[in-house]
Amino acid sequence: KNQVEQSPQSLIILEGKNCTLQCNYTVSPFSNLRWYKQDTGRGPVSLTIMTFSENTKSNGRYTATLDADTKQSSLHITASQLSDSASYICVVNNNNDMRFGAGTRLTVKP
Amino acid sequence: SQTIHQWPATLVQPVGSPLSLECTVEGTSNPNLYWYRQAAGRGLQLLFYSVGIGQISSEVPQNLSASRPQDRQFILSSKKLLLSDSGFYLCAWEGMGEEETQYFGPGTRLLVL
Numbered sequence: 001k002n003q004v005e006q007s008p009q010s011l012i013i014l015e016g017k018n019c020t021l022q023c024n025y026t027v028s029p030f031s032n033l034r035w036y037k038q039d040t041g042r043g044p045v046s047l048t049i050m051t052f053s054e055n056t057k058s059n060g061r062y063t064a065t066l067d068a069d070t071k072q073s074s075l076h077i078t079a080s081q082l083s084d085s086a087s088y089i090c091v092v093n094n095n096n097d098m099r100f101g102a103g104t105r106l107t108v109k110p
Numbered sequence: 111s112q113t114i115h116q117w118p119a120t121l122v123q124p125v126g127s128p129l130s131l132e133c134t135v136e137g138t139s140n141p142n143l144y145w146y147r148q149a150a151g152r153g154l155q156l157l158f159y160s161v162g163i164g165q166i167s168s169e170v171p172q173n174l175s176a177s178r179p180q181d182r183q184f185i186l187s188s189k190k191l192l193l194s195d196s197g198f199y200l201c202a203w204e205g206m207g208e209e210e211t212q213y214f215g216p217g218t219r220l221l222v223l
Contacts, residue, residue: 034211034212036214044214045214046213089153097156100154100155
């Protein structure tokens with residue numbers, strides 16, 4: 001079983017709508033959690049990084065939350081744009097190594 | 111500013127042929143370097159990481175190897191490619207500071223036929 005589970009696997013929304021992507025993890029101990037955006041055929045790009053003491057962090061229209069007690073994180077995208085179509089990857093770091101989720105494939109349609 | 115390069119961008123190779131993918135980083139010194147493979151529709155799988163010249167750690171047994179001949183150069187190789195080696199290969203470097211984060215290269219798409 002993967003130590004980082006993301007849901008949903010894929011998501012289709014209309015332009016302008018909001019959406020929330022989920023990441024549940026069992027990685028322990030915990031150092032930080034990162035969300036990446038990966039456009040098709042490109043390398044991932046970091047969106048946010050949160051440590052144990054942070055429970056929310058924003059980067060423009062992207063807002064990540066972290067509940068270290070329940071080991072859950074979410075990425076909320078506000079007022080989606082066509083350019084938000086991509087895979088979103090959750091990565092949990094336990095100081096020794098990084099565990100990657102399989103990603104959520106988001107498609108934003110006009 | 112720091113940049114990371116990978117080449118080639120795409121590669122089609124026959125089964126049994128050798129492989130050499132190169133990754134170079136500019137604008138930083140002594141970075142941690144990583145090689146990942148991403149199969150279609152799957153998550154990223156860490157293959158190798160390096161904390162310095164000549165220092166390579168492998169995460170999974172495979173027919174691939176890695177080398178770091180220079181501080182900012184990371185090479186992924188194989189003597190004989192398998193069909194299962196097809197995938198998207200990503201190199202990344204890690205910056206150390208208040209917020210550790212990995213910066214990924216543009217990737218190399220490898221198709222083994």
